[in-house]
Amino acid sequence: MASVKLTTSDDKEYTLDRELIFQSNLIKNMVTDLDVFDAPIPLPNVTSSTLDIVIKYLKIHKDDPPPPDKPIEKAVDDMIDEDKELMKLEFNIMADVILAANYLDIPGLLDIGCRTVAWHIKQCKDYHEIREKFNIPKELWRSEEEIAEMKKELNGILG
Amino acid sequence: MNVNNDELEEFRSNWIREVRQRAPQSAPEQVEETEIAMEHFILAADFERNGSMNEAMKHYRIATKLDPDIENKHWKMMSQKIQMELLEPFENLTVNEDEEDEEEEETMQVAVVAEEEINEEEEMEESIFLQIPYEILVLIIKRALQFDIYNYMKLSLTCSWMRETLKDQSIWRHLCISHHFDHSPSTLTGQLSLYRDSWYNMWIKKPRVRYDGCYISRVSYVRRGMSETLSLTHVVHLVTYFRYLRFYPNNHFVLLTSFSEPMEVVQVCSFNSRVSMTNRK
Numbered sequence: 001m002a003s004v005k006l007t008t009s010d011d012k013e014y015t016l017d018r019e020l021i022f023q024s025n026l027i028k029n030m031v032t033d034l035d036v037f038d039a040p041i042p043l044p045n046v047t048s049s050t051l052d053i054v055i056k057y058l059k060i061h062k063d064d065p066p067p068p069d070k071p072i073e074k075a076v077d078d079m080i081d082e083d084k085e086l087m088k089l090e091f092n093i094m095a096d097v098i099l100a101a102n103y104l105d106i107p108g109l110l111d112i113g114c115r116t117v118a119w120h121i122k123q124c125k126d127y128h129e130i131r132e133k134f135n136i137p138k139e140l141w142r143s144e145e146e147i148a149e150m151k152k153e154l155n156g157i158l159g
Numbered sequence: 160m161n162v163n164n165d166e167l168e169e170f171r172s173n174w175i176r177e178v179r180q181r182a183p184q185s186a187p188e189q190v191e192e193t194e195i196a197m198e199h200f201i202l203a204a205d206f207e208r209n210g211s212m213n214e215a216m217k218h219y220r221i222a223t224k225l226d227p228d229i230e231n232k233h234w235k236m237m238s239q240k241i242q243m244e245l246l247e248p249f250e251n252l253t254v255n256e257d258e259e260d261e262e263e264e265e266t267m268q269v270a271v272v273a274e275e276e277i278n279e280e281e282e283m284e285e286s287i288f289l290q291i292p293y294e295i296l297v298l299i300i301k302r303a304l305q306f307d308i309y310n311y312m313k314l315s316l317t318c319s320w321m322r323e324t325l326k327d328q329s330i331w332r333h334l335c336i337s338h339h340f341d342h343s344p345s346t347l348t349g350q351l352s353l354y355r356d357s358w359y360n361m362w363i364k365k366p367r368v369r370y371d372g373c374y375i376s377r378v379s380y381v382r383r384g385m386s387e388t389l390s391l392t393h394v395v396h397l398v399t400y401f402r403y404l405r406f407y408p409n410n411h412f413v414l415l416t417s418f419s420e421p422m423e424v425v426q427v428c429s430f431n432s433r434v435s436m437t438n439r440k
Contacts, residue, residue, distance in 0.1 A: 091287040092287070092290075094287065095287045095290045095291055098291055098295055099290075099291060099292075099295075102292070102295055110295075110298070114295070114298045114299045114301075114302050115302050117287070117299045117302075117303075118299055118300075118302035118303035118306070118310075121299075121303045121310055121313070121314065122303065122306070122307055122310055124313060126313055126316075127312075127313050127314070127316035127317045130313055130314065130317045131317050131318070134286050134287055134288055134317075135285070135286040135287075136286050136288065136317055136318050136321075137286065137289075137318075140318035140319055140320045140321075141317075141318050141319075142316065142318065142319055
């Protein structure tokens with residue numbers, strides 16, 4: 001199988017099977033439309049460590065059939081176990097992976113990335129935990145005056 | 160009888176305290192009667208909630224006989240209790256509104272603390288929510304809300320920017336379409352004008368089946384029975400039974416008709432349950 005060359009932002013070159021990398025719609029369209037598969041394709045937004053994780057995902061899913069039309073999903077983390085293992089990352093790295101999946105247009109990886117973050121949101125019992133876990137900056141928090149107003153409203157409702 | 164005795168004690172002590180504050184002149188017998196009446200009233204309300212109308216009526220009668228005004232008093236006490244419970248989480252976040260001087264001091268303190276924290280924040284990592292583009296955040300929220308709508312509450316209280324993001328129509332469009340899977344997306348879009356062109360409105364107003372619990376229908380009826388002797392007493396039966404319905408997102412549901420109380424049945428009534436209910440009445 002002919003192979004495709006990719007260059008990451010830190011100037012590392014990767015050579016991958018066409019079959020593998022064609023899961024990325026961006027690369028697939030570039031190669032089939034432009035017909036330039038000798039020169040390496042530059043990926044300025046993707047670092048080599050991120051691309052490593054993306055390649056792991058591609059290898060797990062290279063033999064997947066196309067997904068059914070209306071899949072019945074039972075839970076937010078309804079993914080296969082290998083994907084769950086893959087996504088046990090810190091949030092910074094996960095953000096990079098999601099951005100790379102978005103740039104390379106790999107719908108499956110984008111989906112499991114979003115589900116993992118959604119699962120983390122679900123694990124938090126209330127909004128304090130979400131603020132802590134996701135490092136939401138204090139300037140954006142609901143101000144103390146707003147909370148006092150909400151308290152007044154409740155007093156009004158209960159008479 | 161599933162009445163929590165601790166709750167009863169708490170109600171009783173609250174009630175005694177309040178009565179003594181309001182009407183110190185009232186005779187002690189009156190207070191005692193009201194106490195007992197309150198106990199009976201609470202017991203009766205519990206029975207009614209669980210569906211045992213017979214017991215409930217008995218205790219309501221006793222309560223009103225002892226104190227004709229027991230209904231009002233009970234309602235007042237319950238609304239006070241609810242008020243205390245609702246304000247509990249806000250207790251930790253209060254701003255002192257009573258005295259203006261204190262308020263000024265507090266705002267100054269908050270400003271000073273905020274400055275220090277901003278300096279610290281330069282070393283903290285940036286939030287994942289701010290690193291990713293808006294459309295991806297919307298994707299994440301769609302997934303988070305699709306499986307558990309209560310995440311909406313948690314997310315909207317985190318920060319004001321998140322609350323603005325949650326108003327995005329595409330999120331609610333995704334929720335409506337995935338939840339009302341019997342309608343095609345184009346049908347739902349056609350119905351938008353009924354909901355003032357807002358998917359958020361459609362989610363709230365359009366009746367939908369909930370998957371996160373058990374629907375219970377309580378049916379009571381009265382029928383005449385046969386009296387044993389030709390006496391003047393007419394025998395009347397008050398029959399109560401329950402229908403339990405639990406829906407699942409994969410087009411399945413479980414239906415159970417039974418005399419058993421909700422307390423026992425709801426835990427058991429599920430698709431995977433193998434418990435045989437034939438022994439129960």
